[in-house]
Amino acid sequence: MTEDFYCDAVLSGKTSVEKVYETQNVLAYHHTRPFYPVHIVVIPKSHIPSLITLGDEDTDILLELLSVVKTVAMQVTNEHGACRVLTNLGKYQDSKHLHWHVAFGEPLR
Ligand SMILES: [Zn+2]
Secondary structure (H helix, E strand, O other): OOOOHHHHHHHOOOOOOOEEEEOOOEEEEEOOOOOOOEEEEEEEOOOOOOHHHOOHHHHHHHHHHHHHHHHHHHHHHHHHOOOEEEOOOHHHOOOOOOOEEEEEOOOOO
Protein backbone atom coordinates (compact mmCIF):
# COMPACT_ATOMS: atom_id res chain seq x y z
CA MET A 1 0.00 0.00 0.00
CA THR A 2 1.50 3.31 -1.06
CA GLU A 3 1.09 6.67 0.65
CA ASP A 4 -1.11 7.84 -2.21
CA PHE A 5 -3.26 5.05 -3.63
CA TYR A 6 -5.34 7.52 -5.65
CA CYS A 7 -2.53 9.09 -7.70
CA ASP A 8 -0.41 5.94 -7.85
CA ALA A 9 -3.11 3.38 -8.68
CA VAL A 10 -6.43 4.96 -9.66
CA LEU A 11 -5.60 8.20 -11.51
CA SER A 12 -2.59 6.54 -13.19
CA GLY A 13 -4.96 3.90 -14.58
CA LYS A 14 -3.02 0.98 -13.03
CA THR A 15 -6.10 -0.06 -11.08
CA SER A 16 -9.34 -0.08 -13.03
CA VAL A 17 -12.36 1.24 -11.17
CA GLU A 18 -16.10 1.18 -11.65
CA LYS A 19 -17.07 4.82 -12.17
CA VAL A 20 -20.22 6.17 -10.54
CA TYR A 21 -19.99 9.79 -11.64
CA GLU A 22 -17.36 12.06 -13.15
CA THR A 23 -16.79 15.74 -13.85
CA GLN A 24 -13.81 17.53 -15.39
CA ASN A 25 -11.85 17.58 -12.13
CA VAL A 26 -13.58 15.02 -9.90
CA LEU A 27 -14.09 11.24 -10.02
CA ALA A 28 -16.53 9.10 -8.02
CA TYR A 29 -16.21 5.30 -8.16
CA HIS A 30 -17.05 2.16 -6.21
CA HIS A 31 -14.38 1.46 -3.55
CA THR A 32 -12.04 -1.31 -4.71
CA ARG A 33 -11.99 -2.84 -1.20
CA PRO A 34 -15.30 -1.66 0.27
CA PHE A 35 -15.84 -1.59 4.00
CA TYR A 36 -19.55 -0.82 3.72
CA PRO A 37 -22.19 -2.66 1.61
CA VAL A 38 -22.44 0.49 -0.54
CA HIS A 39 -19.12 2.35 -0.56
CA ILE A 40 -18.28 5.07 -3.06
CA VAL A 41 -15.12 7.21 -3.02
CA VAL A 42 -15.01 10.77 -4.38
CA ILE A 43 -11.59 12.23 -5.26
CA PRO A 44 -10.13 15.27 -7.01
CA LYS A 45 -8.24 14.28 -10.20
CA SER A 46 -5.39 16.59 -9.22
CA HIS A 47 -3.33 15.94 -6.11
CA ILE A 48 -4.69 17.57 -2.95
CA PRO A 49 -3.34 16.08 0.31
CA SER A 50 -6.42 16.56 2.53
CA LEU A 51 -9.43 18.70 3.36
CA ILE A 52 -7.41 20.93 5.68
CA THR A 53 -4.63 21.61 3.17
CA LEU A 54 -7.10 23.29 0.80
CA GLY A 55 -6.29 26.99 0.44
CA ASP A 56 -8.38 30.00 -0.54
CA GLU A 57 -7.28 29.44 -4.17
CA ASP A 58 -8.88 25.96 -4.10
CA THR A 59 -12.46 27.13 -3.60
CA ASP A 60 -13.47 26.13 -7.14
CA ILE A 61 -12.26 22.53 -6.78
CA LEU A 62 -13.77 22.31 -3.28
CA LEU A 63 -17.16 23.34 -4.66
CA GLU A 64 -16.85 20.89 -7.56
CA LEU A 65 -15.90 18.10 -5.13
CA LEU A 66 -18.78 18.85 -2.77
CA SER A 67 -21.17 19.08 -5.70
CA VAL A 68 -20.19 15.53 -6.76
CA VAL A 69 -20.35 14.32 -3.13
CA LYS A 70 -23.86 15.78 -2.93
CA THR A 71 -24.97 14.16 -6.20
CA VAL A 72 -23.65 10.73 -5.18
CA ALA A 73 -25.00 11.05 -1.61
CA MET A 74 -28.41 11.97 -3.03
CA GLN A 75 -28.38 8.87 -5.25
CA VAL A 76 -27.43 6.60 -2.32
CA THR A 77 -30.02 8.21 -0.01
CA ASN A 78 -32.75 7.94 -2.63
CA GLU A 79 -31.92 4.29 -3.23
CA HIS A 80 -31.29 3.14 0.36
CA GLY A 81 -32.88 5.75 2.62
CA ALA A 82 -29.65 6.70 4.43
CA CYS A 83 -26.06 7.64 3.75
CA ARG A 84 -22.77 8.46 5.50
CA VAL A 85 -20.42 11.13 4.14
CA LEU A 86 -16.99 11.55 5.64
CA THR A 87 -13.37 12.43 5.01
CA ASN A 88 -10.54 11.38 7.32
CA LEU A 89 -7.62 13.46 8.58
CA GLY A 90 -4.30 12.86 10.32
CA LYS A 91 -3.72 9.28 11.46
CA TYR A 92 -7.28 8.35 10.43
CA GLN A 93 -6.41 9.16 6.79
CA ASP A 94 -4.92 6.04 5.17
CA SER A 95 -4.05 7.54 1.77
CA LYS A 96 -2.69 11.08 1.71
CA HIS A 97 -4.88 12.25 -1.16
CA LEU A 98 -8.13 13.99 -0.28
CA HIS A 99 -11.02 11.54 -0.60
CA TRP A 100 -14.61 11.45 0.58
CA HIS A 101 -16.38 8.26 1.58
CA VAL A 102 -20.05 8.04 0.63
CA ALA A 103 -21.47 4.92 2.23
CA PHE A 104 -24.58 3.04 3.25
CA GLY A 105 -25.01 0.11 5.65
CA GLU A 106 -23.20 -1.36 8.63
CA PRO A 107 -19.40 -1.75 8.43
CA LEU A 108 -18.31 -5.04 6.83
CA ARG A 109 -15.25 -5.37 9.11
ZN1 LIG B 1 -2.49 12.19 -4.98
